[in-house]
Amino acid sequence: MRDDKDTKNSGDKLSRLVFDRRRFLGSGLLGGLAALAGGRRAEADGLSTSQLVVPPWSHRPGPGVATRAYGQPSPYEKSVIRRFLPWIRPTREASVSFTPLQDLHGIITPNGLFFERHHAGTPEIDPQQHRLVIHGMVEQPLVFRVDELMRFPSVSRIHFIECAGNGAMEQHGAMHNALQFTHGMLSCAEWTGVPLRYLLREAGIRKGARWLLAEGADAAGLARSFPIEKAMDDALIVYAQNGEPLRPEQGYPLRLLLPGWEGVANVKWLRRLEVGDRPWETREETATYTDLLPSGKARQFTFVQEAKSVITSPCPERPMPGRGRFMVEGLAWSGAGRIKAVDVSFDGGRNWRSARLKGLVLDKALTRFEIEWNWQGGQALLQSRAIDETGYVQPTLGQLRAVRGMNSMYHNNAIQTWLIHPSGEVENVQLDV
């Protein structure tokens, strides 16, 4: 045991040196580098596996498979969870949980961490009993069981869903010092389902039909109107999420997916689609989910989640680990299509540099970006701005307020500012410029 402990300590020392060397590499202090590298080499040359700490898990077999029919995260990752706001008491009726964007990588949100918002809890629906009805201005009303829908040709696509209220409170000034709460009503998955147009063609749309109503089977009977053009474009009736059956809080067994459109329009636990000639003016498109403008008029049916981005590392939960080279990383997305570019500013928007887009750049999907930064310990104001393929540029909070005024809540896609303190701490500040 004593040997193990000693070696472990020497490993720790060694890894600190490695760590330091990378930092010095970045700052170009080659004298310091050579000295450090020399010191480390002498120590490291003596390394062998037997000298390295042999941890307890290498001494005895771990648990077998018998109890893991459905796998779970490591017990060491208990902090990678959805969270709800402490000051919004989560009731059974209406609540929201936020995705821990600060802990995630790539563009897929695992199903267990996909944000959820509901207005009457999460119903536990028996898929055998569930029906989807299509009626109204159609030639032939139709009723579908889930297994019938699964026999239609399906498509699988990776799309984000963002709540229209994501960052709502932040329009009035910095509220939450946590990425999980400023931006965490945002997730992205591979969805599989039936294009809605297949079903509508089967039903036959009557002349004069312009809108659809989607209604959920939850106790809120949440319902939203949406134009028929979207239904005939890329709308999906979804039954699978990241390969497996849809999760209960995502609408099991069926949800509507309107790619790129505000979350609430992607009606969960979908039981009814009615075809009509005008919107229904439901509660969730009149009393809520509208944008109250300075004129006193409210914008309605602002479906598209416009281009937006946020730096996920660093962020309040992921402070700077120290001076030197650092890979700034973030997410960008647009409900209007693909992300074309992301710029990053380190001085609150005075100067901008182009970030690299990483990995897949897909239509209406989260897109990763990164840019190297050599931080010398000074105060800095980090921002990112997304540009999508339509040419739309993510606005500053000042630009957004100039149009929307101060009464608007939803659809905040303003540029986020993170203030980097010399200590490395990261603070949410909303620059009104």
Add this chain to the structure above:
Amino acid sequence: MRDDKDTKNSGDKLSRLVFDRRRFLGSGLLGGLAALAGGRRAEADGLSTSQLVVPPWSHRPGPGVATRAYGQPSPYEKSVIRRFLPWIRPTREASVSFTPLQDLHGIITPNGLFFERHHAGTPEIDPQQHRLVIHGMVEQPLVFRVDELMRFPSVSRIHFIECAGNGAMEQHGAMHNALQFTHGMLSCAEWTGVPLRYLLREAGIRKGARWLLAEGADAAGLARSFPIEKAMDDALIVYAQNGEPLRPEQGYPLRLLLPGWEGVANVKWLRRLEVGDRPWETREETATYTDLLPSGKARQFTFVQEAKSVITSPCPERPMPGRGRFMVEGLAWSGAGRIKAVDVSFDGGRNWRSARLKGLVLDKALTRFEIEWNWQGGQALLQSRAIDETGYVQPTLGQLRAVRGMNSMYHNNAIQTWLIHPSGEVENVQLDV
């Protein structure tokens, strides 16, 4: 309650009619269609939401979010699980669980259902204690903590992993009447990690170095040699899987990913990479994971999982639901690159039709295909064959046996045959042609 029940029955009847109509549509029996559609229309015109069954979950709110920090599947999907073979008693030391491919959609395997194979159980590793050492023929041996690796520039890519033993028993004749067991040692995820070449450049490779050894921190100390060309190409040191931290059975906190190469080479719980001038000839590349040829010689280091495909619907677990139009669907993949095409035969390989590739077609990733089939209730022999971008064509079992003989176990990428019975049942048969 009586009203609900009545309406529900009428809904059931209605949906049966809808179902039948689609079937007749496919068979072109327009007389039958008109009659059915007319009958359904009359009945359906009276439909309103109040007449449809109002299920219990629409009457009262469901559970709230407070207890769902990490979400779980619907209780109605308890059969969508990994399974182990009943005749291979799962011991703590060595076992395997299979992905339920018959239940999945798209190309992402959710982390809870990703197949697992281990040789000494699944260690529960404390990431704070874990170290990755790079040593051997390098200028500067290095030791990394997990958080240090996470500061390197990362990449995220969607890749499959397939066990070299996937379908091994099937080379000698049909063994399992279940897709989950013939092909379920196959899964696909979005992986995030550090390109190994970044770390090797940091360490400095000495002249003459040709191979690396990767060793796991499990009690088996599972170790595999692999050529340095792969290390400098697309090899990754992975810490995240579908966005979240790697799962324990996938190597938490670190695994090697050699995209497209046999599963066992993607060493999990990675603790050591040694650089050398020749392979180490470890147990898992000599006693096992080699292909014994008719000559008595064994092929070693057959890393690439060559192009392969399988029809996932229908399959033994998903029999034909009835006569008429049916969307045949499946998965194709190649360790050599992208899938270029998939052909499907309905007569045991005499005639072939081109299937459609669906959704994303990515390098070394699962790729979905589909093809419509109008089944009239006769016996049929369904097969699929994948062609990858190198021009490689998936072989028949006969072609594979002609080269490998009957002693070979691993690397079975032969064309799978499903025998469709007139009853609609699907049987695994291995055609030796």
